[in-house]
Amino acid sequence: MKKTFQGRVVTAGTAKAEALVSHGGFNTLASFQTPMLLGDKKVRCSDQNNPDLYQKSMLGKALCLPETIGSTTGGMALYTVCATGKQPACLLFSKHIDSLAAAGAILAAYWTDANMPVVDKLGDEFLNTVKDGMTVEIKEDGIVEISDE
Amino acid sequence: MLLTKEQQDVLNGSRGETMAKVMQTLVAYGDAFDAERLVPVTSEYGHTVISFGLGIMKPVYELYDKILSENEISRQRFSADPRPVDKKNVPANPVQNLLFDIMYSQQERYEEQVRRFGILSDDAYTCTCYLPQVGNTPKRGDILSWAESSAVVYANSVLGARCNRNSGIIELMGSIAGLIPEFGLLTDDGRKADWIVELKTSTLPDAQLFGSAVGMKVMEKVPYVKGLDKWLGTELNDKVCAYLKDFGAATASNGSVGLYHIESLTPEAVDFGESLIREGAPVYVVDDAEIERVKNSYPCIWKDLDAKPKLCFMGCPHMTLSQLVEWTDRVEDTLKAKGRSKVAIPTVFTAAPAVLKAFGETMQSERLRRMGVHTSSICPLMYMNNPLCKSMPVITSSNKLRTYSSARFYPEAEILDMITG
Numbered sequence: 001m002k003k004t005f006q007g008r009v010v011t012a013g014t015a016k017a018e019a020l021v022s023h024g025g026f027n028t029l030a031s032f033q034t035p036m037l038l039g040d041k042k043v044r045c046s047d048q049n050n051p052d053l054y055q056k057s058m059l060g061k062a063l064c065l066p067e068t069i070g071s072t073t074g075g076m077a078l079y080t081v082c083a084t085g086k087q088p089a090c091l092l093f094s095k096h097i098d099s100l101a102a103a104g105a106i107l108a109a110y111w112t113d114a115n116m117p118v119v120d121k122l123g124d125e126f127l128n129t130v131k132d133g134m135t136v137e138i139k140e141d142g143i144v145e146i147s148d149e
Numbered sequence: 150m151l152l153t154k155e156q157q158d159v160l161n162g163s164r165g166e167t168m169a170k171v172m173q174t175l176v177a178y179g180d181a182f183d184a185e186r187l188v189p190v191t192s193e194y195g196h197t198v199i200s201f202g203l204g205i206m207k208p209v210y211e212l213y214d215k216i217l218s219e220n221e222i223s224r225q226r227f228s229a230d231p232r233p234v235d236k237k238n239v240p241a242n243p244v245q246n247l248l249f250d251i252m253y254s255q256q257e258r259y260e261e262q263v264r265r266f267g268i269l270s271d272d273a274y275t276c277t278c279y280l281p282q283v284g285n286t287p288k289r290g291d292i293l294s295w296a297e298s299s300a301v302v303y304a305n306s307v308l309g310a311r312c313n314r315n316s317g318i319i320e321l322m323g324s325i326a327g328l329i330p331e332f333g334l335l336t337d338d339g340r341k342a343d344w345i346v347e348l349k350t351s352t353l354p355d356a357q358l359f360g361s362a363v364g365m366k367v368m369e370k371v372p373y374v375k376g377l378d379k380w381l382g383t384e385l386n387d388k389v390c391a392y393l394k395d396f397g398a399a400t401a402s403n404g405s406v407g408l409y410h411i412e413s414l415t416p417e418a419v420d421f422g423e424s425l426i427r428e429g430a431p432v433y434v435v436d437d438a439e440i441e442r443v444k445n446s447y448p449c450i451w452k453d454l455d456a457k458p459k460l461c462f463m464g465c466p467h468m469t470l471s472q473l474v475e476w477t478d479r480v481e482d483t484l485k486a487k488g489r490s491k492v493a494i495p496t497v498f499t500a501a502p503a504v505l506k507a508f509g510e511t512m513q514s515e516r517l518r519r520m521g522v523h524t525s526s527i528c529p530l531m532y533m534n535n536p537l538c539k540s541m542p543v544i545t546s547s548n549k550l551r552t553y554s555s556a557r558f559y560p561e562a563e564i565l566d567m568i569t570g
Binding site: 010025027029030033034036037038039048049066067068069070071072073074075076079080083084097098099100102103104106107109110111112 | 173181301314448450
């Protein structure tokens with residue numbers, strides 16, 4: 001199965017990675033704080049309130065999310081994981097990006113060498129279709145292709 | 150985005166390469182939200198969420214060094230979130246203290262950086278900067294470049310200031326440029342209510358649980374709450390403001406609420422009433438059963454669910470003066486009723502340095518000390534963020550602390566019963 005979605009480019013780039021899906025809001029600080037503090041090489045999600053992601057590795061994954069929630073350290077946390085090479089492959093949002101994720105993505109794009117393209121406004125159907133383990137490919141123009149190959 | 154000539158010049162490098170990059174960052178941040186312009190930050194003071202010198206956050210301090218190397222500092226003085234360590238007042242064993250030294254190896258470096266950027270004072274470390282004793286209280290309509298989710302939601306909702314949920318680093322860049330993109334909660338339209346919340350509980354709900362319920366339901370949207378004035382009245386007094394502080398912090402940690410309106414109570418709801426509500430806004434009813442459902446949905450990650458608590462934290466966000474006074478009386482009365490004189494669990498009440506100073510002048514201060522309760526201006530969340538503290542059975546009445554740590558949540562009445570034995 002292959003399906004294509006059109007989103008909006010927040011920070012440009014291309015990526016191909018395995019999908020990791022959260023249906024609830026992604027709490028950036030709660031998710032990254034323990035792997036950052038403990039130097040977890042797999043960057044396993046430490047947010048016990050997120051049953052979709054808790055203890056799953058986020059490193060190099062295509063994180064598929066509705067939006068991010070929680071502390072305003074969220075953008076700073078995203079910037080730091082990018083600056084230290086511990087970032088997901090990309091962030092894909094079904095909704096309009098929120099201010100914290102946008103800040104993190106933009107700080108990473110302007111102040112680090114990391115490649116972490118971010119696309120938003122992919123729609124509810126995207127999040128309903130994409131499943132953990134599917135292959136996600138982002139093209140330059142905000143087109144996101146998912147497949148179960 | 151339309152920039153003035155001066156803004157465009159900065160973007161083109163008139164104030165150096167680093168400042169050009171700061172401006173590019175702010176413009177890109179605004180572009181993500183279709184902001185049409187940058188607007189001046191009008192509040193007297195800023196507030197930064199970053200208060201810690203974590204070893205793993207070196208890229209942040211390197212970025213700040215870069216900005217400081219071009220002699221760019223904040224155009225407004227600012228406060229910062231609470232410090233992460235307080236060895237004098239918060240119980241910790243030598244191994245924990247050693248770990249704090251290792252984890253927060255950049256603390257001195259960072260505090261020197263914020264001194265150079267323009268922090269208000271060495272005592273300006275609190276998440277409740279807006280309290281009168283602290284003095285960073287924005288006026289209604291002020292445009293802020295703040296971060297700290299609980300402070301932003303309070304400033305927007307209770308004080309009527311205008312601030313987006315900015316991230317750490319971005320907020321300081323806004324204060325350095327003196328500009329912030331105009332979108333979201335800075336606009337009249339962005340402050341309209343997307344949800345109606347109807348409170349139908351039989352008593353005043355626990356602020357933390359009620360806020361958590363609202364945050365999880367509305368996420369980043371703006372709720373208009375009806376029915377809370379039945380329990381809180383229509384005056385923004387100290388007690389009501391303390392309740393709204395804790396309510397808002399929970400909406401912002403379990404969701405991403407940046408502004409709420411409380412019917413007949415918060416300034417914009419008083420002035421504009423239901424005209425703030427968008428047409429067709431969905432209704433969320435919160436009753437006793439819903440509060441209970443939310444409470445029971447909280448996971449607990451203790452290995453031994455029956456472990457005896459070793460520490461209790463109250464005050465995330467930091468307590469107000471009236472909360473410190475009221476809680477001293479409550480603990481004292483309950484201890485008396487139980488025939489005890491000291492708390493049964495090591496307990497820490499946290500508040501801003503200026504609030505603790507004012508509390509020190511009250512009759513309750515010495516009584517609280519005699520009951521064995523510690524006071525501190527630490528950030529409990531930062532204290533908990535390490536493997537040693539994480540494995541400790543710590544209890545709290547704070548939804549925010551339980552969201553970001555292994556601390557186990559209990560409503561205030563249950564916390565009171567537990568700490569008094």
